[in-house]
Amino acid sequence: MSGDRDIITLMKALPERAPSPDFNAKVLRRLGLAARRSAFPGWIMLAEEISVSASACWLALAVYWVAKLAASRPGLMAELAAPGVLSARLKLLAVDTLAFAGHAAGLAGTALKLCLCGFDAAGCAARLIVAALVAAAAIAALSKQHHKGASV
Amino acid sequence: MMDERVLDNCLRGDEAAYEELLNIHKNRIFSFILRFAAAPEDAEDIAQTVFLKVFANLASYDRRRPFMTWLFAIAHNCCMDHLRKKRPEQLSLDDEERPLEIEDPSSSTEAAAARNFEHEEAEALLARLPPLYREALLLQYREGMGCSEIAAVLGVPEGTVKARLFRARALLMKKMQPAGTGGRIT
Numbered sequence: 001m002s003g004d005r006d007i008i009t010l011m012k013a014l015p016e017r018a019p020s021p022d023f024n025a026k027v028l029r030r031l032g033l034a035a036r037r038s039a040f041p042g043w044i045m046l047a048e049e050i051s052v053s054a055s056a057c058w059l060a061l062a063v064y065w066v067a068k069l070a071a072s073r074p075g076l077m078a079e080l081a082a083p084g085v086l087s088a089r090l091k092l093l094a095v096d097t098l099a100f101a102g103h104a105a106g107l108a109g110t111a112l113k114l115c116l117c118g119f120d121a122a123g124c125a126a127r128l129i130v131a132a133l134v135a136a137a138a139i140a141a142l143s144k145q146h147h148k149g150a151s152v
Numbered sequence: 153m154m155d156e157r158v159l160d161n162c163l164r165g166d167e168a169a170y171e172e173l174l175n176i177h178k179n180r181i182f183s184f185i186l187r188f189a190a191a192p193e194d195a196e197d198i199a200q201t202v203f204l205k206v207f208a209n210l211a212s213y214d215r216r217r218p219f220m221t222w223l224f225a226i227a228h229n230c231c232m233d234h235l236r237k238k239r240p241e242q243l244s245l246d247d248e249e250r251p252l253e254i255e256d257p258s259s260s261t262e263a264a265a266a267r268n269f270e271h272e273e274a275e276a277l278l279a280r281l282p283p284l285y286r287e288a289l290l291l292q293y294r295e296g297m298g299c300s301e302i303a304a305v306l307g308v309p310e311g312t313v314k315a316r317l318f319r320a321r322a323l324l325m326k327k328m329q330p331a332g333t334g335g336r337i338t
Binding site: 004006007008010011012013014015016017018019020023024026027028030031 | 167170171174175178179180182183186187192195196199200203204207270271273274275277278289290293294321324325328
C-alpha cells in the first residue's frame with residue numbers, strides 16, 4: 001500500500017537530532033548534585049534549618065537591642081570611647097556579640113554546606129520567612145514587656 | 153540491546169559507565185522528546201530529567217524487560233508531564249479537521265510511488281498530529297517497537313495502541329494529501 005510506504009518514507013526522513021555538546025556534563029553535574037544532597041542525613045538538614053533560623057532570630061534581636069540601647073542612651077558612643085567604663089548593658093552587649101559570633105560560625109558552616117550541596121533557594125526563602133516571623137513576634141513581645149515595665 | 157556490563161557499572165556508580173549509557177541513548181531520546189517540546193532548550197531539559205530518573209531508578213529496573221521499553225516509558229512520562237504543564241490542550245486526541253474521513257485503502261493505486269520527503273516537510277507533517285498519535289507512530293516506525301512494547305511504554309492496553317496507530321496513520325495520510333504529498337501520486 002503506497003500510503004503506508006509514504007509513512008515509512010516520512011518517518012525515515014525525520015533526522016536524528018543531537019543535544020548540545022555539554023549535555024553529558026550537565027546530566028553528570030545534576031546527578032552529582034542529587035547524590036551529594038541525598039548523602040546528607042536528615043538530622044544535618046534539620047540542624048541546618050534550626051541553625052539558620054536561630055541565626056536570623058539572633059541577628060534581628062541583636063539589631064533590636066543595639067538600636068534600643070542607642071536610642072535610650074544618647075551618649076553611648078562617648079561612653080564607649082571613655083576608658084575603663086563598661087556598664088552592665090555594655091557587658092551584656094559584649095556577651096551578645098560573642099554569642100552572635102558563635103552563630104556566625106554556624107552560618108559559615110551552613111554556607112559551606114550550601115556550597116557543597118547546592119543552593120536551595122526555595123528552602124532558604126521559607127526558612128528566612130519563618131525566622132522573620134519568629135523575630136517579629138519576639139520583638140513585639142519584648143516591646144510589650146518593656147512598655148509594661150516603663151508604665152510600672 | 154543494552155549492554156549488561158554498562159548497567160552493572162552504572163549501578164556501581166562508575167561515571168564512565170554513566171557517560172557510555174548517555175552516549176548510546178541520548179540522541180534517540182532527545183530526538184523523540186524534541187518532537188513534543190516547543191523549544192530545543194525545553195527538550196534538553198526534559199532529556200536531562202529522563203536520564204536523571206534512569207540513573208536514580210536503575211536499581212529497580214527489571215532486566216527481564218527490554219531496556220529501551222523502560223527508557224522510553226520514562227521519556228513518555230516526562231513528555232506528558234511537560235505537555236500537561238505547558239500545553240494541556242494538546243493532550244486531546246481531537247483534531248481540528250474532525251470528523252476524520254478515513255481513506256479506503258483499496259482506492260490508493262498500488263502502483264503509486266512513495267515520495268521522498270525533506271527533513272522540514274516530514275517534521276512539519278508529524279507536528280500536525282496530536283502528540284498521542286505522534287508518539288505511537290514514532291515508537292513504531294522510528295524505534296521499531298511492536299504493539300505490545302508500545303503498550304508497555306505508554307501504559308495503555310494493546311487495543312488502544314492499535315486504535316491509535318490506525319487513526320494516526322489515517323490522519324497522517326489525510327494531512328499529506330492536501331499538500332499533494334499523498335499516496336495518490338502517480
